[in-house]
Amino acid sequence: MAKKEERFELKQKELNGIAREISIIIDKETGVNYLFVHDGSAGGLTPLLDADGKPVITKNQD
Secondary structure (H helix, E strand, O other), X not given: OOOOXXXXXXEEEEEOOOOEXXXXXXXXXXXXXXXXXXXXXXXXXXEXXXXXXXXXXXXXXX
């Protein structure tokens, strides 16, 4: 059975303090970048926006 291509790619990950994790995740189908913040048992995900309020898009490198 062929391995299915992963849709999401972890672009960057930072550990900030004891339990805080900040990551940028890219949806490889749309190119949209998401900001994920995890702190202890709480977390949140939102599209990463540019200065004009538009989603940050990463062009496919393939």
